[in-house]
Amino acid sequence: MHGDIQVDGGVDTRIGTGGRRLASVERSALRVLTPRELEVFGVLPDGEGNRELARRLGIAERTVKAHLTSITRKLGLRSRVEAALLAAEWSDELRADAKELDRP
Numbered sequence: 001m002h003g004d005i006q007v008d009g010g011v012d013t014r015i016g017t018g019g020r021r022l023a024s025v026e027r028s029a030l031r032v033l034t035p036r037e038l039e040v041f042g043v044l045p046d047g048e049g050n051r052e053l054a055r056r057l058g059i060a061e062r063t064v065k066a067h068l069t070s071i072t073r074k075l076g077l078r079s080r081v082e083a084a085l086l087a088a089e090w091s092d093e094l095r096a097d098a099k100e101l102d103r104p
Helices: 027-032 035-046 050-057 061-075 080-089 091-102
Strands: 002-006 012-016
Touching (some): 027 061, 035 061, 035 080, 050 061, 061 080, 080 091
Antiparallel strands (some): 002 012
8 A cells, every 4th residue: 555645736646655645745745844854864764773864964963853854744654765765766866956055
């Protein structure tokens, strides 16, 4: 069974969640995340732990934890796993957003 996620444009995307419904999150909800939170959110699908993410992003491990807590709270998710699933589903869009942030 799959959970539904409502994204912009009314397009339903399905993510396997072991028979449980993933929180309904609209793509536009990402606007509430800071640029650094978006960066952390964008690398979640790579499956690295907090220590590896911290090294990769050049920040402290506790900062990664704080960003993950903030991301899950802001998006109304229940866990890092849900955040990683959502980030994996939106990976193309997240990369595009990151490029937009890098522009002067």
